[in-house]
Amino acid sequence: MSKAKSGCTSEHDEGEGARKHDCVLQYYLSGFTRNHDKNSRLYVVDSARERAFVATPQSVVAEREFNRIELNGEDPCTADLGYAQFESELASALARINRKRDLSDDADRALVLRLIAELVVLNPDRTEIMRQHKQESARRLSELAIANRQGWESQKEKAAAAGIEGAAAFTHEELMNFVEQDDETIAAHTTEHLARDLQSVTTLYNLLHRRSWMVARAARGSGGFITSDRPVTLTWDDMEMEAGFYAPGFGLQGTSVFFPLTKDLVMRGRFDGRVGTLALPAASVAGINSRTVFYAGHQIYAETESFRFLDEYLVMRRGQDLLPMLQRSG
Structure with missing residues (x-):
């Protein structure tokens, strides 16, 4: 966003140092x-x-x-x-x-x-809020996916149809390794994207x-x-x-x-x-x-x-x- 002349005004409260913005x-x-x-x-x-x-x-x-x-x-x-x-x-x-x-x-x-x-x-x-929420959700899904390969494949198909890159390539075995290693990098990847x-x-x-x-x-x-x-x-x-x-x-x-x-x-x-x-x-x-x-x-x-x-x-x-x-x- 380019720098523009602000329409806001600032006041400084000497007691708390609060800035007031008319925005x-x-x-x-x-x-x-x-x-x-x-x-x-x-x-x-x-x-x-x-x-x-x-x-x-x-x-x-x-x-x-x-x-x-x-x-x-x-x-x-x-x-x-x-x-x-x-x-x-x-x-x-x-x-x-x-x-x-x-x-x-x-x-x-x-x-x-x-x-x-x-x-x-x-x-x-x-x-960060999204990462925490999705990481928790991912953990729950991972447990389900290990117990239910068909459910995992179903979600992969939906994710690929939605346009998420690499969704179809993530295998059930890789997911199991993720859970066993407590690897958080996959959950973080989506929010980095x-x-x-x-x-x-x-x-x-x-x-x-x-x-x-x-x-x-x-x-x-x-x-x-x-x-x-x-x-x-x-x-x-x-x-x-x-x-x-x-x-x-x-x-x-x-x-x-x-x-x-x-x-x-x-x-x-x-x-x-x-x-x-x-x-x-x-x-x-x-x-x-x-x-x-x-x-x-x-x-x-x-x-x-x-x-x-x-x-x-x-x-x-x-x-x-x-x-x-x-x-x-x-």
Whole structure:
């Protein structure tokens, strides 16, 4: 990403040395508040600090330095995501999309895809989270594969069909050696491949642009959608693949990208040609919120504590139940 004049401002609190950035993410997070305003309030669940609290989008961005990055030794403030032109254009696009409830405008959709690409690239620990998750999944699949050669061959075929290089060449015997030697390099390989795919915002933007995008609306009374400090999620569509050895990639067939756009709307991108809008009942909204919770870093953001999600037993729960559950699981 080229260096641009930033539209952000910085203030230094002498007590804590906090930097406050007036950036594009304030506009994004404001879509999850009651009034769609950066000075309105969000309900925040922070698993690291083990507490839930109310804050404004402005204070959330300032505290977490949500979008600070290092580019070739440059001051992160000068390389901030929220430079003025993009900030202004995206804010208008988000307002129009939320009003129209669709992504039919090509220019507005392009701005949101750029936001998604930058959110992914500017999360430096994303690949580590993916590596840990997929390594654990790989271990479980490996045990199954040793017991069931046919199941392993089935997943290899799916991975090769999705476009994963070298999937078909990885034999059952090699997998057995991997498990016996406790070799972690294979699990890491897929995420290293993903990291190479994310070398630039432009590369990822082009991959996202190839997908077909639908917008889903949360039904009234559902509690709405939530977002997080890692709002973009990438999953396999096939449940066996999602629980298995191979990590998904943004350019691979059979995968879905989910992005909560506002408290009322969520985007889903696939390589299936499907576009348009649909309405989701409370149970489906809760399922998408559960995915957001699973892939989050430390913070979840919602309009109120009344949002809904599914627990590990697929029972629908309210937002006020999330922090106690995270504390127990931690």
